[in-house]
Amino acid sequence: MNTTNLPVAVIGAGPIGLITALGLVSHGVPVVVFEAGDDLSGETRAGTILTRTLEVLDRYGALEPVLAASLRIDEIGELDRATGTSTGSVLTSALAGETRFPFVINVPQHELEPVLAAVLEERAPGALRMRHRLVDFEQHDDGVTLHLSTPDGNVEVAAAYVLACDGGRSTVRERLGVEVSGHTLEQRYMLVDLVCDLDVGNPRDYPYLAYFGDREEWMVLVRQPHCWRFVFPLDPGRPAPESDELRDKARHFIGEVDELKVLGSNVYTVHHRVASSWRRDRVFLMGDAAHLITPMWALGLNTGVLDASNLPWRLAWVYRGWASEKLLEGYETEQAPLAVNGSAEMAEAARAVMDRRLESVAGWSDAMTRTLLGVRLGDSSLVREPGPPRVGDRVPDLRVFGLRGAVHLHELCRDSFVGLHLTDARRRPPFGPDPAGLRQVVVSRWDAPHDSGLRDRAYFDPGSSVRERLGLGDVAVLLRPDGHVAFVEPWTARSWCNVRDQYLREVCLEG
Incomplete structure (x- = not known):
């Protein structure tokens, strides 16, 4: 095999797989994305994209259509659930001197994926292959042979590298025999999308991203482009509520409203699990395949995008002959500590704030941290304090x-x-x-x-x-x-x- 003529194979067409593919395309690296399903995700899933991810999308030429499909937010509100009063807000306008995008956005995953796929099709026609399920693969000194099941039968595809973006139940990770360590919370999260009028008929003036903290039962309220999203905890063993109970639960949080319509719901098992190895020769794990992080504070998808920011340029430098293969070792070295320590610490802080065990603070440092602009490579920190940038810091976009x-x-x-x-x-x-x-x-x-x-x-x-x-x-x-x-x-x-x-x-x- 001659890897200079072979594409990079991305397994999985979720947000991380699609963003990674766009990153490779932006660097001129040939790519093909294999997705097992007939369609992109239709589930009610991740819905908030942080500022650092917006910067990555901008770098990869995909930000404009994503913004068009989204709602922009300049306030991450925190409220006391019992009284409905504000306990402080993270104002992203504090970041106006740091980034061209001093805001976060809300867009549900099932609306985000088609936008990303359309950009990929425009820039790399035919790169996305639906109904191509990975069955197995073999690595060679100079490439990887993929065995895929398709509607037209089994096929073999040669690739230079394989990037596993195939989720928490990753087939690639299983075939590699990579172990995953960590824990699963007994408490699960219930997510429900509801249509209700909180603007005119029943004005509430909630921030578009609002965390209602409470020692007994917290709730997250997210304004999506076409609905309101509610997230709240489910006790261990409790079955998922039916539609009537979900409507009653929403009214319990926000008060009486004229009409509530349930669009969809999902129950999440909450993990903090990380793969013991993120690379085996020419195969790399990314996103949920490498780390399962609680979605609280939007850490799940956005931590995965940090992977998609780190690896594509490294592969491009190797493809172009500007770097040795040793450059690829830096991916796991830098990203694993961010997932194991940085995002994990933020996840625990998020739960502590929601359970009223920890008070949140608002200001420049909190805004930097909560938008992931504070990411520092090398010491796994996501907390950014004022001061000159150091090695590993993201430079301000001046x-x-x-x-x-x-x-x-x-x-x-x-x-x-x-x-x-x-x-x-x-x-x-x-x-x-x-x-x-x-x-x-x-x-x-x-x-x-x-x-x-x-x-x-x-x-x-x-x-x-x-x-x-x-x-x-x-x-x-x-x-x-x-x-x-x-x-x-x-x-x-x-x-x-x-x-x-x-x-x-x-x-x-x-x-």
Whole structure:
């Protein structure tokens, strides 16, 4: 097999599989997605997408249609269930200086998946193969052979790599023999979608995402584009309520309303389980196949999207010959601690807040944490405190000006490593040729003179706003294609060489 001519096979066309496929397409990597079902998911499932996921969708060219199908939210409300009074809100407007998307959105999974699939079809026609069920696979030194069951019989497909996005009961994980450890909560979650008028006939003025905490029985209220969603706990062993009981339960939370119509419901078993290994040679586990995290605080889907942000660019660098295979080891090294520790700690905090065992706080740090903008690779933390960005942090998506107008830092590094040299462009900082996959630029409040030789490398920073926000002084910063900081050092005349050498170390080539 010659992997340079083979696609990456994604198993499963849920949100993580589709977003991962879009990431590969955006990096020019051939991809095919195999989905066992006749149709995409029709179940009442995940419904809130956090800011960090919006940034990933933007990077992969899929944000605009997702926003069109969604409701935008600038407040994550917390209320006391017994009194209906606010106990505080996380206001995402506090993030206006950090991101182009200072909000979260609500869109149910069964409405999100067709949007993602349509974008994939537009950008990679025929990449999504429905009714293709994975039966087995064999790995080789230079590829993977997949055995699939289809309506037309069994087929074999050759792939360079296999990405398992096939959920908590992953066939791929089972075939690999990978163990899963953790625990399952005795308490289950009941989710029900209801049509009711809380805007005009029975105005309530609830936030579009509201957590009603209570020691006895909490509830989450989510405004979806076409309905209201209620989530509440079910005691162990209790059967799922019927429609009449669900309507009564909703009235118990929100009071009398004119009419309630049940659209659908689902009962979730709540897990915190993580695979013991996320990679075996050319096969990778992603999303629920690698980690089952409570959906509270939208941690399930959005933790999976962090996987879909991390792996595609690594595969692209290997495909292009810009990196060694060793670069792929960083996927599990960085993502597993976030699931095992970061998301797990947030899940426990979420349950404690809902059970009134812990008070939540509101402010910039809470907004960063609750939107996953606080993700820090390397130490598994999702909690972001004010201060200069460190290695592993997501860099703020700040605005600078190129020769054609405004551009943001995340746009600069969308398909490249970028070395930012925050220093005086008038002093002609030395640059040389960069290796493939790296672009180095100068960011300065002094526009590069026309005779400096830096015009195509210079970005104007009026008032040194980027420099001030980063709080690092004259520095060189290496950014990865996923927007995370890979290297920081005080700026010197050797910084171009140092950033280049660090890039080569990052992609596991000799520096």
